[in-house]
Amino acid sequence: MNAITFENLERELKNKKINLSHQRLKILEYLIENQTHPTVDQIYTDLQIDMPTLSKTTVYNTLKLLVKADLVKVITIEDNEARYDINIENHGHIKCESCGTIYDFNIDTDSLISSDLEDFKIDEKSVYFKGICPRCR
Amino acid sequence: MNAITFENLERELKNKKINLSHQRLKILEYLIENQTHPTVDQIYTDLQIDMPTLSKTTVYNTLKLLVKADLVKVITIEDNEARYDINIENHGHIKCESCGTIYDFNIDTDSLISSDLEDFKIDEKSVYFKGICPRCR
DNA sequence: TATAATAATTGTAACAATTACAAAAGTGTA
DNA sequence: TACACTTTTGTAATTGTTACAATTATTATA
Numbered sequence: 001m002n003a004i005t006f007e008n009l010e011r012e013l014k015n016k017k018i019n020l021s022h023q024r025l026k027i028l029e030y031l032i033e034n035q036t037h038p039t040v041d042q043i044y045t046d047l048q049i050d051m052p053t054l055s056k057t058t059v060y061n062t063l064k065l066l067v068k069a070d071l072v073k074v075i076t077i078e079d080n081e082a083r084y085d086i087n088i089e090n091h092g093h094i095k096c097e098s099c100g101t102i103y104d105f106n107i108d109t110d111s112l113i114s115s116d117l118e119d120f121k122i123d124e125k126s127v128y129f130k131g132i133c134p135r136c137r
Numbered sequence: 138m139n140a141i142t143f144e145n146l147e148r149e150l151k152n153k154k155i156n157l158s159h160q161r162l163k164i165l166e167y168l169i170e171n172q173t174h175p176t177v178d179q180i181y182t183d184l185q186i187d188m189p190t191l192s193k194t195t196v197y198n199t200l201k202l203l204v205k206a207d208l209v210k211v212i213t214i215e216d217n218e219a220r221y222d223i224n225i226e227n228h229g230h231i232k233c234e235s236c237g238t239i240y241d242f243n244i245d246t247d248s249l250i251s252s253d254l255e256d257f258k259i260d261e262k263s264v265y266f267k268g269i270c271p272r273c274r
Numbered sequence: 275t276a277t278a279a280t281a282a283t284t285g286t287a288a289c290a291a292t293t294a295c296a297a298a299a300g301t302g303t304a
Numbered sequence: 305t306a307c308a309c310t311t312t313t314g315t316a317a318t319t320g321t322t323a324c325a326a327t328t329a330t331t332a333t334a
Contacts, residue, residue, distance in 0.1 A: 019310085022300095023311080023312070041291085056313095056314095057292095057293085057313065058313070060291095061312080078213065079211060079213040079216075079321095080290080080291075080320085080321080081216075081291070092249075106251050112229075115243070117231065117242050117268075119271035120231060120240075121268045123234065123269070127262075127263070127264055127265075128262075129257075129262050129263070131254075132258040134256035137258060156331090158329080160283070176320090190283085190284075192283060192284045194321095194323095197321070198283080217291085217320075218319090
């Protein structure tokens, strides 16, 4: 896996013929700098301070584009809001039910297998835990 | 783990001081007979045929109650709708991105561990895959 | 059994996340 | 510059879910 740098992402985007508008750049920048699995609303609210004309639709559009291009993953650990992660490497997520924080943890999702799935084509594997984080215990 | 029978569920509910109204019984019955990970809307639409006065709010209320009582699990494999599963045994879910079906598969989620989580209290473990099912390939 | 207290259900309204869509603005190329 | 094409914007619509108060049902008690 490649490190998350602008250079790598830019190359990927060029490969996939996605051109980097000002808004898209800012959203990507935000995801790289804030690897806290933000919601659309968090991304919009924070970016909107410096870009007053930014539309929430643009945030939705861009994220959908990045997800389709496999540069971003959606985390559906909670049923009421999607969260976005620019770190598409093999890892798990645990949500603290006390403070709401979603933490990354190391787990080799590739090695998860089941004989029941021999005839399936598997495209994506997600591991979600819930519990209480050390700070909240 | 106990098998999913009315008798076992009834005992569990009595233990937890949840009384079985007509509506709750019907919803439980539905979940036992339709282990297809239905949405609230599917449950409501199907039950409403025989119970014309059933309210969707009741379906929501009952499911919330059953989840809190650990008799039902929410599946958040998709970000836009919650699905419900009366089978709370250790297993994974895979969604076919072509036909939308969510299949169960055997996997020992209990054995999933990560050294990063030593200081966490872990309450729930979910494994979600996406791909293409044998029928759709 | 009658009655009071409590719990559950219903239906509507409110809410929040997301999508649809058309107009406006921006970009690249001949 | 002119034209085609892409992207953004803002609003409206849609969808899943929750809040809430009135009604109905159930349970406990005298």
